Amino acid sequence: MSSELKLEKAEIEEITAFLATDFPQMPVDVLSVGDGRARVRHVVTDADLRPGGTISGPTMMGLADVTLYIAILGEIGIVPLAVTTNLNVSFLRKPEGGKNLIADCNLLKLGRTLAVGEVYIYSEGQEDKAVCHVVGTYAIPANK
Numbered sequence: 021m022s023s024e025l026k027l028e029k030a031e032i033e034e035i036t037a038f039l040a041t042d043f044p045q046m047p048v049d050v051l052s053v054g055d056g057r058a059r060v061r062h063v064v065t066d067a068d069l070r071p072g073g074t075i076s077g078p079t080m081m082g083l084a085d086v087t088l089y090i091a092i093l094g095e096i097g098i099v100p101l102a103v104t105t106n107l108n109v110s111f112l113r114k115p116e117g118g119k120n121l122i123a124d125c126n127l128l129k130l131g132r133t134l135a136v137g138e139v140y141i142y143s144e145g146q147e148d149k150a151v152c153h154v155v156g157t158y159a160i161p162a163n164k
Contacts, residue, residue, distance in 0.1 A: 028097030029054070035090055038098050046086045056127035056137075058091035061144065063120050073117035075151075080121065081109055084139040084154035087123040092135045092158055095127065099160060105134075106157040115151040119143040133160050 030038075032050050039048070049061040060083065062068075068079040085104055092102060115121065122144050127137040134157060141152040 029095060030093045030097045034098060035093050038093070038100075039086070039090075042100060043086070046082050048083065048086055048090075050090055051122075053090055053094035056091065056095060056130065058087050058094060058123075058125045060087045060090060060123045060125075061120055062123070064117070069117050075115045075117060075121065077109070077111060080111070080115070080141055080152045081107065081154070083121055083123050083141060084109065084125075084152065085156065087125045087139050088135075088137045088154075088156045088158065091125040091127050091137055092130070092160070095130055095135075096160065101161045102135075102158050104156060105159045108155045110153045111151070112153060113149065113151050115141070116143040116146070119145060121151075122147060128155075131160075133162060134158065135160060 032053055036050050051059040062083045068075050070076045121141055123139050123141045125137050125139045129136040136157050139154040140150045
């Protein structure tokens with residue numbers, strides 16, 4: 021028996037449809053996915069803002085989490101029961117409240133039962149100045 025992980029990659033359209041149906045609480049635009057990476061846009065609304073015009077921490081954490089999930093789905097296919105087991109967040113600077121957020125994920129490890137990745141979040145148009153850095157781990161169900 022091979023110990024290799026069987027990969028059933030999912031494309032942007034399939035991932036977008038799955039998220040819209042099963043995870044409507046975090047609406048995002050999937051800009052790209054594949055090769056262990058994902059790029060996602062979150063359109064910022066008034067509900068995401070805190071006093072002073074900054075974007076809330078929970079908004080950025082949710083964006084990082086879903087971006088990591090999208091990168092994983094791009095490699096293993098649609099797996100609804102893959103779940104976050106760890107998320108380490110560093111807020112680096114205040115994001116601009118009037119700009120959408122862009123998240124870039126790079127998978128660091130994709131195993132049979134765990135995936136680890138890092139996500140950088142930027143204010144759209146300012147991809148040279150990360151506002152948040154996240155490292156996360158997902159558990160992948162054994163019977164996926």
